[in-house]
Amino acid sequence: MSIFMQLIVSGISVGMIYGVIAFGYQLTFATSKTLNFGQGEALMIGALVGLTTINVLIGQSLGTFTAYFLMLPVVLAFGALQGTVVEWLGVRQAIKTKSEAGWIMATIALGIIFKNVAENVWGRDALKFPSPLPEASLSFWGIRIQPMEIAIVIGALGMMLAVEFFNRRTIQGKAVVATASDRDAAGLMGINTSRVITFSYALSSMTAAFAGVLVAPVTLTGATMGAVLGLKAFAVAIIGGLSSGLGVVVGGLILGITETMTGYYVSTGYKDVPGLVLLLLVLSLRPSGLFGKTTIKKV
Amino acid sequence: MRAFPYILGLIALAVCPFLVTSPYYLHLLVTIAIFSILTLGLDVVFGYTGEVSVGHASLLGIGAYTAGVLAFHFNLGFWAALPLAVIVTAFFGLLLALPALRVTGPYLAMVTLAFGTIVQILINEMVDLTNGPLGIKFSTPLFIDLRAYSDVIPLFDMSLKRMKELEYFYITGIALVLTIVIINRVLASHYGRAFEALRDSPIASDCMGVSVYKYKVIAFVLSAGLAGLAGALFAYSEQYIAPNNFSFELSVQFLLAVTMGGRKSRLGPMIGAVIIVFLPNLLADIALFRIAAAIIAGIAVVAGVAMFVRGHEQRHRALVPVALCVAFFVFSMMLQKITDYKLSIFGMMILFVVYFLPEGIVGFLRQLVAAALPNRARQVSARHEAQDDSKAWAAAPLAINTQKPLLTAQQIVMQFGGLKALDHVDLNVQQGTIHGLIGPNGSGKSTMMNVLTGIYVPTEGSIAFDGHALAGMKSPEIALCGVARTFQNVQLFGELTLLENVMVGLHHTYTSGFFGAALHTSTFTREEAEAHARAVSILHFVGLDDLAYEEARNLPYGKQRLLEIGRALALDPKLLLLDEPAAGLTAPDIADLVRIIRKIRDHGITVILIEHHMDVVMSICDQVTVFDFGQKIAEGRPADVQANERVIEAYLGGSAVPAH
Incomplete structure (x- = not known):
């Protein structure tokens, strides 16, 4: 039983990371019906920039904990910049020409470029990321939890709540929501929708970069860390529904827990398989996702 | 050739x-x-x-x-x-x-x-x-060892x-x-x-x-x-x-x-x-890569200069790609070890293609050819194609059963969130009639049409059509039961020719499947020829056979609406739904349209017509149903409906009590 609980607890922190990346997909899909196929690379490069920054700060004889918090704004700003570049180079033109293939291929291409640049700058080996919290596990009723795993859950939820709060309570956020519900109408009301879309990409990559530095202390950082995470988040976004904030959290938890279970009871080699199976199942049974709303076709 | x-x-x-x-x-x-x-x-x-x-x-x-x-x-x-x-x-x-x-x-x-x-x-x-x-x-x-024959055919000596x-x-x-x-x-x-x-x-x-x-x-x-x-x-x-x-x-x-x-x-x-x-060979050899980059930059510069010399309209838009091609060449010269940046170069190639070559090399060449030969003669008309009367459109009119209605919709409710776009509506349509649906904008006419064709699934209610229960069926299934429609905002297949548009409507006439098409079986070639002949006859009927081989997107608006009707007729429908067919048409076009709708009815096809042109509605409809706020407020013969107080109220607003 305690093994079972242990697997659930480990699954939760993994799942929250998937959830926060999938949340990034939702942000851009809402405003522009596009998403960044290089989201995993946004996470990776955010984590690597974070690694360099934190090492510089630690070199200034700051403590790891302080350094981690000072590093966060740098990473968030970098993420926002990276998202802007992706939108500018990969998405804007395709939205104009209404070409689905265009933005998919362009964001894939940018992802490939970012990964290749990261390989050349930071090398091909996985690097250790300094942990701001003690790495010794805490033990509750026989279940072992790393402090960083708790931080991941809190950080991920905090990030999503902050964005939701921004969207609901600020005038800029309302522009985002308006663009999401009807881009043409929002444009006619004087909202610069193309800027809103750029902004949503900045926000999306920012959450990805943040997810990167959240997960980095638990795993390792390196040029290849993003691809799999980005892919899992695809599964989560579809399982939960591309339009539901609650969906990504629940979808993330479902996938995270299923994976740790598969890893333990079947084989670690097959750990990544249930993602695709769940994805196909959800699409067959409920194509709009577990929490997604079915859209009404207009004729 | x-x-x-x-x-x-x-x-x-x-x-x-x-x-x-x-x-x-x-x-x-x-x-x-x-x-x-x-x-x-x-x-x-x-x-x-x-x-x-x-x-x-x-x-x-x-x-x-x-x-x-x-x-x-x-x-x-x-x-x-x-x-x-x-x-x-x-x-x-x-x-x-x-x-x-x-x-x-x-x-x-x-x-x-x-x-x-x-x-x-x-x-x-x-x-x-x-x-x-x-x-x-x-x-x-090794499939056949042809070397055994090498003494006869020296070519096989290897x-x-x-x-x-x-x-x-x-x-x-x-x-x-x-x-x-x-x-x-x-x-x-x-x-x-x-x-x-x-x-x-x-x-x-x-x-x-x-x-x-x-x-x-x-x-x-x-x-x-x-x-x-x-x-x-x-x-x-x-x-x-x-x-x-x-x-x-x-x-x-x-x-x-x-x-x-x-x-x-x-x-x-x-x-x-x-x-x-x-590509891998190109990206493995830096000298080769530099040469290729130089050639691309050269072509780009020549093409860019040519555009400026000729005063091409979009010459300023060409500056960016030309500059990028030159920059790419400079980048290739600065590059020390190409293998490290192989994937980046690959990524840049994708971006370049997505941006500047979206139609690809073949598409680009086609544009060049089209620009060089602007007035290439093209077959457009199909008027000369022989008219075989046995294959003419709807040669055999449908048998009309006047005993019971063709379509019976009962207690239809269509709810979007809190809004009831249709609120317990009944609709009976007799076979062989033209049945008008009128009402102010937003009264639920088009919603009714979408419910009848399976685009919306009604929240409540049942639809009986010719022995089928339509509620809950998907659009393609309903279409194959014999319900065809046109659209308020024209929905043609823009890149297909007029003839092909109608032939998509004739899709249901094919019995041959994928392998029939791939192997060109005799059944398939016969069906294809029949479909072609029928499509020509349908185009002739709606008066568009002159433009049979033109792409649909090039048609003027009025003709697009006629083509939509032709395409719908190809489905051999028992019931044809026309959603504002006269919208945006000129007076002579409307006269044509009325003539065509009457002919369709004479062939035994039942028509449901949504229209705002009251003269059209009143002149050709046998029955008219009036909607307001998702409810049916009147039904009957055109003249009766016209005199109905609730109808006058809905259209003119306010109290319709006549002054004494």
Whole structure:
């Protein structure tokens, strides 16, 4: 039983990371019906920039904990910049020409470029990321939890709540929501929708970069860390529904827990398989996702 | 004349291996042929239906590993591998397509991407079946040992190795030629028209009985089958396969190949295959790469200067790509070790193609040719095509049963959130009548039409039509029961000709399936000829046979509406729904329209007409139903309805109590 609980607890922190990346997909899909196929690379490069920054700060004889918090704004700003570049180079033109293939291929291409640049700058080996919290596990009723795993859950939820709060309570956020519900109408009301879309990409990559530095202390950082995470988040976004904030959290938890279970009871080699199976199942049974709303076709 | 390039291609293919004696280059040619089979198949999905697959390398892998497993475990060779690889890969394609294509959006791309990763993991993990990371070795088969005849034909005097290579070249060549023939035939058939129609207007396809979902799945499965064929050929050509042969990057390369070569053509994907086969060589040799970059920059500069000299309208827009090409050349000169930046260069190539060559090389050349020969004579009219009266439109009028209504909708409720767009509406339509639906904007007329054609599923209520219960059925099924419609905002298949638009409506007349179309069976050719003749007669009926071979998007608005009616008639409907057919039409056009609607009724087809032109409604309708705020407020003969107080109130507002 305690093994079972242990697997659930480990699954939760993994799942929250998937959830926060999938949340990034939702942000851009809402405003522009596009998403960044290089989201995993946004996470990776955010984590690597974070690694360099934190090492510089630690070199200034700051403590790891302080350094981690000072590093966060740098990473968030970098993420926002990276998202802007992706939108500018990969998405804007395709939205104009209404070409689905265009933005998919362009964001894939940018992802490939970012990964290749990261390989050349930071090398091909996985690097250790300094942990701001003690790495010794805490033990509750026989279940072992790393402090960083708790931080991941809190950080991920905090990030999503902050964005939701921004969207609901600020005038800029309302522009985002308006663009999401009807881009043409929002444009006619004087909202610069193309800027809103750029902004949503900045926000999306920012959450990805943040997810990167959240997960980095638990795993390792390196040029290849993003691809799999980005892919899992695809599964989560579809399982939960591309339009539901609650969906990504629940979808993330479902996938995270299923994976740790598969890893333990079947084989670690097959750990990544249930993602695709769940994805196909959800699409067959409920194509709009577990929490997604079915859209009404207009004729 | 049209066969000329094909004959030339066949001759080139036949003599090729005697000109290319180096085994290395012969192998490259074989790889090009194999990748061409795959990219031609990918084009059916990517170019024609517009869906993006990022998993075709994995499908190639499944084909290759099917061959591998058969050889490794069952000792079955090449000839068993080919058909089984096609079947197994097509099955996997079906498995992906069935869920992923249920929804529109980037889902297929996301699912195929995930699939690609999983396939690599599974091949690595299922060691018992696939030999895991160690891979599987093959030996190239020898089909016929022609060296036995070398004393008669000195050409056959060669080593065993060369003989094998030569034979394998011809085998892949034949496979490629067959692929091209099959794809050409399928795309020219009702399948091809369905693929194009569903991309131009999914909703109209569904309402013509051509299920968007079904035909997208068929396109993907066909594409997967061809990828499987390519996979088996690839395995025997490489003589060794391992999981990392079938990476994500290769899938992206295939997409690049189709886009760069040019979508929706046979030549484009093949040019693309040549490019991606030579790409690794190009990106391995820095000198070669610099030369290529210099040539590209040179062409770009010349093209840019030419645009400025000629004073081309969009010359300023060309500045950025020209500058980028030059910058790319500078970058190539600064580059020290090319292998480190191979993927970045690859990524930049994709961006360049997406931005500046969206129609691909073939599309670009077509534009050049079109610009050079602007007034190429083109057949447009079909008026001369013989009119055989037996095949003329609706030669036999439908038998009219006046006993009971053709359509009975009972207590229909259509709720969107808190809004009831239709609130317990009953509607009875007698066969052989023209039934008008009128009412102010937003009163629920179009919603009713969408409910009747399955675009909306009613929240409550039942619809009986000619013995079918329509509520809950999907649009294509309803269409095939005999309900056709036009749309308020015209939904034509813009890139198809008028004739092809009507032939999409005639899709239901075909009994021959995919293999009939691919093999050109006698049934298929007869059906195709009949459909063609009927389409011409329908166009003649709506007065558009003069423009039969023009693309629908080039039609003026009024004629577009007539074409929509013609396309709907092709469905051989019992009930025809016309949603504001007179909107935006000029007075003479309206007179034509009224004449056409009357003729349709005279053929026994029941018509439901939504219209705001009251003179039209009052002159041709037998019955009129009036809607307001989602409810039926009046029904009866036009004159009675016109005098109805509630109707006057709805239209003019306020109290309609007549003054004394």
